[in-house]
Amino acid sequence: MTQRTQVVVIGGGQAGLAAGYHLRRLGTEHVVLDAQAAPGGAWQHMWDSLRLFSPAAYSSLPGRLMPLQEGQPHPDAGHVAAYLADYEERYELPVQHGVQVEAVRDEGRLLRVETDAGVWRARAVINATGTWTRPFLPAVEGRREFAGRQLHTVHYANPAEFAGQRVIVVGGGNSGAQIAADLTGHAEVTWVTRRPPRYLADDIDGRSLFDAATARRRALDEGRPDTGGVASLGDIVAVPPVRAARDAGLLTARAMFTRLTATGAEWADGTRQDAGAVIWATGFRPALAHLAGLGLRGTRGRIATVGTRAADDPRLHFLGYGDWTGPASATLIGVGRTAREAAREIALPIR
Ligand code: FAD
Numbered sequence: 290m291t292q293r294t295q296v297v298v299i300g301g302g303q304a305g306l307a308a309g310y311h312l313r314r315l316g317t318e319h320v321v322l323d324a325q326a327a328p329g330g331a332w333q334h335m336w337d338s339l340r341l342f343s344p345a346a347y348s349s350l351p352g353r354l355m356p357l358q359e360g361q362p363h364p365d366a367g368h369v370a371a372y373l374a375d376y377e378e379r380y381e382l383p384v385q386h387g388v389q390v391e392a393v394r395d396e397g398r399l400l401r402v403e404t405d406a407g408v409w410r411a412r413a414v415i416n417a418t419g420t421w422t423r424p425f426l427p428a429v430e431g432r433r434e435f436a437g438r439q440l441h442t443v444h445y446a447n448p449a450e451f452a453g454q455r456v457i458v459v460g461g462g463n464s465g466a467q468i469a470a471d472l473t474g475h476a477e478v479t480w481v482t483r484r485p486p487r488y489l490a491d492d493i494d495g496r497s498l499f500d501a502a503t504a505r506r507r508a509l510d511e512g513r514p515d516t517g518g519v520a521s522l523g524d525i526v527a528v529p530p531v532r533a534a535r536d537a538g539l540l541t542a543r544a545m546f547t548r549l550t551a552t553g554a555e556w557a558d559g560t561r562q563d564a565g566a567v568i569w570a571t572g573f574r575p576a577l578a579h580l581a582g583l584g585l586r587g588t589r590g591r592i593a594t595v596g597t598r599a600a601d602d603p604r605l606h607f608l609g610y611g612d613w614t615g616p617a618s619a620t621l622i623g624v625g626r627t628a629r630e631a632a633r634e635i636a637l638p639i640r
Contacts, residue, residue: 290407294320296635297402297411299393299579301384302330304417304609306373307350307624309382311632319411321384322404324422328377328386329370331421337447338471339366342526343495343622350376351625363528369621390418390579393605400604413635416580417608420573427571431549438566442468445568448475455479455563457554460570461486461542466525468570470534479562481554482542489523491532498522499623502616518612575610597631606631 298308301323312319327333340363341348345355348364355372358364364372377384385406392403393414402409424441426432432439442464454476458469461482469480489498498519505518525531534540546554546562553563574590585601586593591613593600599607607614608628615630617623 292320292407292409294318294409294411296320296413296415297322297400297409298415298417299390299402300330300417300419300576300609301325301328301377301386302332302417302419302609303350303373303621304419304618304624304628305330305415306376306382306384307628308415308417308608308631309384310351310376310380310625311629312635313380313382315632315636317632317636319383320409321382322388322390322402322409323384323386324389326387327370328374328384330373331419332366332370332373334421334443335366336442336445336468336471337365338530339467340364340528340530341369341495341621342498342528347494347496347499348621350621351629352376353379355621392579392582394582395602413604413606415606415608415631415635416577418576418579419609420575422576423574424569425572425574426569429549430547431555434551435549435553435567436551437553437564440566440568442568442570445570448472451476451566454565455553457481457546457562457564457567458570459545459567460572462524462570462572463526464572465570466531466540467528468568470531470540473534473539478539479554479564480540480542481545483545486525486540486542487523488525488527488531488535491527493522493526495526495620495622498526499617499620502612502623505612506616519617580605596634597627598634606635 295317296319298305298321301321305321309321345357345364349355358368388404388406390404394401399410400414424443448471452475456476457479459481469478472478501519505516508516547557548555555561597606599605609619611619615627618627
């Protein structure tokens with residue numbers, strides 16, 4: 290089955306929905322293809338205790354404020370997934386769930402999008418596939434020797450299954466800090482980071498992050514010195530559970546170990562720590578494998594872009610992922626602006 294449309298949006302998480310919202314406003318025919326069976330993108334799979342960096346009012350997609358979650362100043366992941374499901378329905382976005390895009394190919398004037406449910410041809414593609422489906426594990430000596438359980442952030446749900454165990458949590462970002470904090474009181478936690486943890490100031494939330502990312506982009510666009518953006522503020526947002534564990538002295542980090550052994554980890558100075566589980570909170574890479582056939586330039590898992598547009602193919606846009614596709618494009622509050630830019634560029638008549 291082959292179908293024609295103006296634009297195919299790949300991915301129906303927050304970034305894909307924001308794209309759909311703006312394309313619809315501009316009257317541009319499109320379809321959103323999403324591999325997940327249900328709405329909500331990555332938010333369907335987060336751990337139970339995860340809370341947003343920001344209050345609901347600062348975590349909204351274009352057009353509709355996220356409603357408050359009763360009793361939760363910072364909403365949980367289930368609330369965000371429900372908000373995205375409602376958003377999809379309210380704006381009648383043409384999302385097709387359960388459709389995996391396998392390849393995008395160059396077909397002259399059009400792009401050919403091959404999926405497990407047929408082929409679409411379109412004059413533009415917005416790629417909004419996120420990172421959750423591509424967990425990253427660093428190469429560490431002895432990883433295969435370790436006899437305990439190893440899991441990545443994507444497989445962590447709650448501390449109950451680790452009760453009473455020794456657990457090593459690897460990673461100095463938000464996921465690592467939040468999971469280590471979540472486990473304290475349930476398990477004996479060793480938190481390991483490559484460099485000392487860098488907390489953002491306690492009063493910084495998602496809105497400040499958006500402002501910092503925007504200021505950086507503006508400075509770079511105007512040829513002024515790099516302000517450093519969000520990274521200059523720190524790596525870890527001090528959400529209340531993280532702050533509580535840190536202030537209680539329960540969240541102290543050790544330097545990265547040099548190797549895993551059959552029973553645990555070993556550090557450069559010869560000290561060892563036994564563990565029943567290692568949780569790798571070591572990040573993600575953009576999910577871009579389906580674009581391999583286009584031969585686009587890129588470094589370190591990123592594609593070269595001008596704004597949201599692929600530098601090598603003006604028919605292809607990217608939303609989400611991180612600052613390389615626009616300031617705070619990976620956040621709920623930030624993706625709307627870049628989605629509007631991408632939709633406008635696509636809606637312009639082809640020259
Ligand atoms: P996703 O939500 O991952 O959606 C992408 C969709 O594309 C998925 O449904 C996926 O299945 C689909 N897909 C992928 N490949 C294909 C394919 N080949 N074919 C078809 N479909 C495909 N953000 C905030 O705004 N505020 C916060 O407070 C916040 N807190 C966070 C805390 C933590 C600890 C973490 C880890 C993240 C947090 N984030 C926060 C970031 C946020 O979770 C992600 O950036 C967000 O989910 C990204 O949205 P997305 O639409 O780009 O990707």
